[in-house]
Amino acid sequence: MRIPELGLAEFSDDQIKGRIIADLERARARTRLLTDALDDDELAQQHSRLMSPLVWDLAHIGNQEELWLLRDVGGREPILPETVDQLYDAFQHPRADRPALPLLDPQSSREYIGEVRARVIDVLERTPLHGRRLTEGGFVFGMVAQHEQQHAETMLATHQLRQGNPVLDGPAPPLAGGDALPAEVLVPGGPFTMGTSVHPWALDNERPAHQVQVPAFWLDTVPVSNADYQDFIADGGYQQRCWWSPAGWQHVQQVGLEAPLFWQQDGRLWLRRRFGRLEPVPPDEPVMHVCFHEAEAYARWAGRRLPTESEWEKAARHDPETGFARQYPWGDDEATPDRANLGQDHLQPAAVGAYPAGASPLGIQQLIGDVWEWTASDFTPYPGFSPWPYREYSEVFFGPDYKVLRGGSFAADRVACRGTFRNWDYPIRRQIFAGFRCARDASPGEG
Ligand SMILES: [Fe+2]
Secondary structure, X not given: OOOOEOOOOOOOHHHHHHHHHHHHHHHHHHHHHHHXXXXXXXXXOOOOOOOOOHHHXXXXXXXXXXXXXXXXXXXXXXXXXXXXXXXXXXXXXXXXXXXXXXXXXXXXXXXXXXXXXXXXXXXXXXOOOOOOXXXXXXXXXXXXXXXXXXXXXXXXXXHXXXXXXXXXXXXXXXXXXXXXXXXXXXXXXXEEEEOOOOOXXXXXXXXXXXXXXXXXXXXXXXXXXXXXXXXXXXXXXXXXXXXXXXXXXXXXXXXXXXXXXXEEEEOOEEEEEEOOEEEEOOOOOEOOOOOHHHHHHHHHHXXXXXXXXXXXXXXXXXXXXXXXXXXXXOEOOOOOOOOOOOOOOOOOOOOOOOOHHHOOOOOOOOOXXXXXXXXXXXXXXXXXXXXXXXXXXXXXXXXXXXXXXXXXXOOOOHHHOOOOOEEXXXXXXXXXXXXXXXXXXXXXXXX
């Protein structure tokens, strides 16, 4: 069977190394900004039981970098006593327990991660990027850059959960394009290539490329907006059992959900707290901080459903003209600021319709960036999956407990976001920067 997936351009080792250094440096600049914004007490404090103290994230980032790049790739001796490793092992200590650990203080953490990075640059210079699977095409260096950026997104979520004066600021995102967009787009039925076997920095759960038959379906042109979601609230959506799955309804009753996380009502006006500032909810921004159950209930109320993961990826990658899968909706070129709202450049999603340059071949917008999008799918392995480079990266999470999210948020960096990238979380989680869009089956004869 032919799996139509375009290979990536060939780059020299020097070009890849230049790219690795740029990605590592961009990640570190973000880590510094997010941790320098708070004093030592706030760094050591736990702002929510869902999150680590930021000082844990800080040294954990450096410890993972040391384990993979210095000790494994470089064959170097540990920088700190080896007992330090277990403090920063995410599988040994759940987030809620991390504040009680004898962690490095902020200053020692900064010195440690700086020392690791200096030595990594030296190891990178000496390491050939072929001949060993771990370093092939710079994979493990890319994995470490993605890891630090994933923590930058988690650390930003910690900032959002934190109470206190605002300490972060960013420029406003672009405005909506002004063109009237169709509410939904028909994605024709037929096979498409899901996942990748050629992206050198793709993680194990994105592999391998395989053909999937996806029947024709309709998908929203843009994510569901705050104004759309307010209609659901105003129509009594949270009070009517008929829109909710049994698990969703039980959760809503138990926790008393009435609106997205961080929203509050002032008379008839909805306000939200965003990084310490209270502001009116912008009507045309994608709705955010809703859990899977809320997304699913809204879709049912709207007479629709959530897209499956394969529908989402087909909409984002499949080029009906060539039959090839693209890396991104707009093609194979990298994400740029005019194509997608990524990288914490703006500390919020942009209005729906703000990124016409990032549209898919069929004209679907904002699939990449702005908000993670809940899908209807459980997190499961692709046919032919094999764990790499360690079982705990993905394999231990496969199963019905986690729902897949796609597309990346404004808080995700471009190194950790592509058309094949898969994120997963519990269906009750709301602190993540997640929203959704809706789909529906096509009628027979359509597409
Ligand atoms: Fe981590």
